[in-house]
Amino acid sequence: MNVNTAHKITQQLLAAGHTLAETDEDADVIIFNTCCVRNTAEQKILSHIALAKQLKQHKPDLKIAVIGCLSAKRKINGVDILLGTDNAMDVVEKLGVAVRQLPAEQGTTAYIDITYGCENYCTYCIVPFVRGKLRIRPRAEILTEFDQVKDTAKDIYLLGQNVNAYPDFPKLLEELAQKDGDFTLHFLSAHPKDFALETIKVMAKYPKIAHDVHLPMQCGCDKILKLMNRKYTVADYLEKIRLLREYMPDIHITTDIICGFPGETDEDFAETVRIVQQIKFSAAYIFPYSNRSGTAADKMPNQVPFRVRKARATKLVELMRELA
Ligand code: SF4
Incomplete structure (x- = not known):
């Protein structure tokens, strides 16, 4: 964004x-x-x-x-x-410059915002406080912007903190995938709790939609997912992965993982390692947990020492390197 x-x-x-x-x-x-x-x-x-x-x-x-x-x-x-x-x-x-309507660029990647803000309040995340509550961009604006770029852009990304929060996202995706033009359609980011089977079916049906999905898992342990307020379980997440692979055997799945969230024990972290080994992501963005003041997690008990967070992240990065 x-x-x-x-x-x-x-x-x-x-x-x-x-x-x-x-x-x-x-x-x-x-x-x-x-x-x-x-x-x-x-x-x-x-x-x-x-x-x-x-x-x-x-x-x-x-x-x-x-x-x-x-x-x-x-x-x-x-x-x-x-x-x-x-x-x-x-x-x-x-800065004293008049804003103008610019022509679409040739051969580039185009990004189109479809939602702004987020109100999921994952307990580690500052986004709802700095980007505000969820706002849906009017459909007409999205379609107009899409039509401006579809004939020149090679890759078009629909953007939102949680694109699946867009009302009837599969329908929007389907409508755009049916348009003329030599483009590939992507979307970023998806929240596992809102990732509908209908979206998977639309992805599988239309060749213009890329078979790649970024599905932030954050952690492979139910106890920590609950503390994170992610509103899905490891089993729910694994089911989404199973469906994605069933409908699109060539799918590339990437993820985000936070290591050392407050309360995460060695055993909890071992569960995440096991799930990462099981899923075999194409890539993962792995970070030690970062305290953000104003968030609920910042005030949680059992904060993990920073060196432990870092050691866990390093271990997971090494594992991902081997698996990739
Ligand atoms: S992690 Fe994503 S879904 Fe959760 S509050 Fe932040 S932006 Fe929203």
């Missing part, structure tokens, strides 16, 4: 005659499009912003804009423009 926003802002500024600066020192404007899903991302962006502010002391005309999650979460002093995720695109107008 952030890549998509950054790309659109860049295209608008380039169309208005601006150019990309080679270095920060050469820039008249520095735009930080931020993500604060993990603490390390937040700390990194804050140090980059601090460097830009130092630069501004020698170059007072330099404009600094901070947009995205981090600006929704905290006040950042000493910058010129501060915009949250909902109005991040307004940065273009705030």
